Amino acid sequence: MSVQREQWGSRIGFVLAAAGGAIGLGNIWKFPYVAGQNGGAAFILIYLAASLLIAFPILIGEIFIGRKGQRNPVGSFRIVGQNRSIWTSFGYLGVLTGFIILSYYNVVAGWSLGYIIEALRGVFSGFEDPLMAGFHYELLMANPKWIIGWQAIFAAISVTVVYAGVQNGIEKYSKILMPLFLMILLFLVVWGIILDSEGKGLAFLFKPDWSVVKGKTILEALGQAFFSLSLGMGAMLTYGSYLKSDDNILSSALMVAILDVLIAILAGIAIFTAVFAMGLSPDSGPGLVFKVLPAVFAKLPGGTLFGVLFFLLLTIAAVTSAISLLEVISSYFVDEKNYTRHKVVVIVGIITFFLGIPSALSFGYWKNVTFFGLNFFGMLDYVSANIMLPLGGLAIAILLGWQLKKNDVITELRKGAENIVDASPWSLLSSKVYLSQRFNNGLIWHWIIRYVAPVVILLVFLYSLGLI
Numbered sequence: 200m201s202v203q204r205e206q207w208g209s210r211i212g213f214v215l216a217a218a219g220g221a222i223g224l225g226n227i228w229k230f231p232y233v234a235g236q237n238g239g240a241a242f243i244l245i246y247l248a249a250s251l252l253i254a255f256p257i258l259i260g261e262i263f264i265g266r267k268g269q270r271n272p273v274g275s276f277r278i279v280g281q282n283r284s285i286w287t288s289f290g291y292l293g294v295l296t297g298f299i300i301l302s303y304y305n306v307v308a309g310w311s312l313g314y315i316i317e318a319l320r321g322v323f324s325g326f327e328d329p330l331m332a333g334f335h336y337e338l339l340m341a342n343p344k345w346i347i348g349w350q351a352i353f354a355a356i357s358v359t360v361v362y363a364g365v366q367n368g369i370e371k372y373s374k375i376l377m378p379l380f381l382m383i384l385l386f387l388v389v390w391g392i393i394l395d396s397e398g399k400g401l402a403f404l405f406k407p408d409w410s411v412v413k414g415k416t417i418l419e420a421l422g423q424a425f426f427s428l429s430l431g432m433g434a435m436l437t438y439g440s441y442l443k444s445d446d447n448i449l450s451s452a453l454m455v456a457i458l459d460v461l462i463a464i465l466a467g468i469a470i471f472t473a474v475f476a477m478g479l480s481p482d483s484g485p486g487l488v489f490k491v492l493p494a495v496f497a498k499l500p501g502g503t504l505f506g507v508l509f510f511l512l513l514t515i516a517a518v519t520s521a522i523s524l525l526e527v528i529s530s531y532f533v534d535e536k537n538y539t540r541h542k543v544v545v546i547v548g549i550i551t552f553f554l555g556i557p558s559a560l561s562f563g564y565w566k567n568v569t570f571f572g573l574n575f576f577g578m579l580d581y582v583s584a585n586i587m588l589p590l591g592g593l594a595i596a597i598l599l600g601w602q603l604k605k606n607d608v609i610t611e612l613r614k615g616a617e618n619i620v621d622a623s624p625w626s627l628l629s630s631k632v633y634l635s636q637r638f639n640n641g642l643i644w645h646w647i648i649r650y651v652a653p654v655v656i657l658l659v660f661l662y663s664l665g666l667i
């Protein structure tokens with residue numbers, strides 16, 4: 200175990216990789232549809248509060264455990280949790296959660312991949328009525344060959360990337376592709392705002408109607424904050440395990456969180472302005488983005504090209520997220536079970552593909568097979584994102600807040616606070632003065648992680664169960 204562990208080349212390497220893993224379908228596909236189902240603005244405000252108050256501090260905690268443990272989630276939880284099996288079991292829970300999330304993530308990422316081809320074929324330009332985009336989506340969903348085929352191809356792509364170890368190459372491309380994605384998104388935001396001349400979309404996004412908030416709304420907002428930041432199953436922990444000991448966790452985490460939330464909000468604006476401008480319904484569920492954006496591209500000059508580019512970039516964003524999931528699961532089997540890496544990656548890839556098939560079918564053939572009112576896909580998503588991830592977060596908070604000594608935790612957290620030199624536009628936010636004076640003494644963070652985060656997560660659980 201004395202082998203020197205690989206480390207990020209630079210702090211920006213960590214930020215890019217972690218942001219690349221965090222930004223994905225969760226921001227562009229899931230956030231708008233869950234917000235739409237939960238009534239819009241009130242949900243979004245709760246999501247923002249959950250991100251700031253709970254998810255961000257836990258993100259710091261998760262990276263912390265990875266850097267301290269220098270291992271995969273199981274190994275790091277074991278070391279940082281001083282060998283107590285209760286902590287180690289949360290590492291296992293993470294690996295299990297990873298399997299589940301990856302299984303259905305592949306399905307939706309497959310849609311995005313398939314939509315590149317739909318766009319290339321010029322299908323979108325034939326949508327004279329916005330509703331036609333929705334019919335086209337339904338048509339594809341009724342075709343299991345289409346869904347499972349693209350799911351398989353997407354899964355094969357992410358397996359190949361992890362197998363060949365070209366993630367570093369992806370990091371390089373991310374520097375170009377992420378800003379490009381951001382630009383397209385910004386364009387769609389502006390276009391959407393122009394379309395939404397009556398401002399109904401913006402009102403839906405920013406004028407909260409608190410009467411729609413139920414226990415489930417709060418739980419889903421918390422789950423979305425976790426899912427979007429890739430939190431609570433060990434992905435960020437694994438990235439943290441490659442972080443240098445003199446890099447400052449807090450400032451790195453801040454950049455990742457800001458980018459992630461920003462992209463989700465932009466996607467929300469782009470989608471809901473278009474939804475209302477075209478008279479579509481905001482609560483149409485997992486198909487929302489695929490029903491709305493093609494209708495937007497249909498009317499946009501150069502829409503075909505835009506459509507191709509958009510779904511291409513979305514697919515790439517999904518690849519960088521999927522590989523973060525695959526990587527965590529694989530690193531567990533490699534580190535702890537001594538399996539060879541190549542073998543593990545392929546086997547895990549195949550298992551998650553088959554595990555995803557019922558999810559794929561639940562949009563067509565198995566539409567009517569339901570559990571507690573959710574189809575198979577919906578159930579997996581609900582349980583993993585809204586229960587398993589926050590449970591993982593709860594474990595992180597209790598481990599750091601209650602099990603470890605406050606002084607040790609704070610000393611580790613403060614490392615690198617003096618090294619924050621940053622030439623990026625974010626330097627204003629992450630500047631030494633700002634951070635070290637405000638938060639970087641770690642006391643506020645420790646207080647949140649010890650009292651606020653665990654209590655709030657527990658309350659949200661109880662509230663959504665109707666127990667309080």
Ligand code: TRP
Pocket residue numbers: 220221222223224225226300425426427428429430431432434520521523524588
């Ligand atoms: N956060 C990613 C997204 O928004 C998905 C993801 C990648 C994820 N790794 C994860 C979600 C780990 C939860 C846990 O698309």
